[in-house]
Amino acid sequence: MLDVLKKRRAIRQFESREVERSKIDMLLEAATYAPNDRMRxxxxxxxLQGASLKDYQKVALKYLQNRFxxxxxxxxxxxxxxxxxxxxxxxxxxxxAGDEGATKDNSFAVSSAIMSMWLMAEHVGLGxxxxxxxxxxxxDTELHSxxxxxxxxxxxxxxxxxxxxxxxxxxxKRTPFTEKTTWL
Ligand SMILES: Cc1cc2nc3c(=O)[nH]c(=O)nc-3n(C[C@H](O)[C@H](O)[C@H](O)COP(=O)(O)O)c2cc1C
Numbered sequence: 001m002l003d004v005l006k007k008r009r010a011i012r013q014f015e016s017r018e019v020e021r022s023k024i025d026m027l028l029e030a031a032t033y034a035p036n037d038r039m040r041x042x043x044x045x046x047x048l049q050g051a052s053l054k055d056y057q058k059v060a061l062k063y064l065q066n067r068f069x070x071x072x073x074x075x076x077x078x079x080x081x082x083x084x085x086x087x088x089x090x091x092x093x094x095x096x097a098g099d100e101g102a103t104k105d106n107s108f109a110v111s112s113a114i115m116s117m118w119l120m121a122e123h124v125g126l127g128x129x130x131x132x133x134x135x136x137x138x139x140d141t142e143l144h145s146x147x148x149x150x151x152x153x154x155x156x157x158x159x160x161x162x163x164x165x166x167x168x169x170x171x172x173k174r175t176p177f178t179e180k181t182t183w184l
Pocket of ligand 1: 009011012130131133172
């Protein structure tokens with residue numbers, strides 16, 4: 001298990017070939033087995049491929065051009081990260097009106113679901129990166145409205161998925177757990 005966890009990496013460069021429907025279904029099924037408080041199963045998945053993915057790229061381009069009007073190179077390099085991605089899955093978490101604790105627990109559950117998807121992706125030969133910033137558009141309103149999410153949903157992750165353009169399996173250096181642990 002530790003070996004599998006160490007080999008999981010954020011993959012940002014993909015081959016152009018499409019991801020098979022059967023593999024997408026496997027990722028989604030893996031997600032649904034994540035732990036979640038009171039079985040609220042607070043996740044929802046929006047699949048972007050083909051035409052819808054192209055439309056998302058237009059939304060992202062407009063957002064970047066508005067945000068960085070004087071930095072065309074930044075816009076270009078940010079766009080390159082999603083134009084080479086054959087599949088994007090946007091994952092939302094349910095907001096529980098008037099219950100901040102339950103809403104937070106829902107995002108924790110959705111984060112667990114995303115991790116399951118990440119590990120499943122690697123298991124079936126795919127690569128993935130969980131994006132929130134920049135073109136990830138998780139913290140902005142544009143993607144929320146583009147996918148047609150309701151106000152009872154909040155975005156948690158924009159998952160860029162595809163066949164890895166190169167094999168990256170060496171772990172990034174981590175701080176030893178001993179430095180992150182307090183034994184009480
Ligand atoms: C909540 C979250 C948000 C992230 N957002 C981004 C992002 O916006 N852009 C990006 O390139 N990577 C993003 N990442 C991926 C991290 O940069 C990556 O996981 C980290 O550098 C560790 O590398 P590794 O996953 O290869 O071990 C995000 C990861 C998480 C968990």
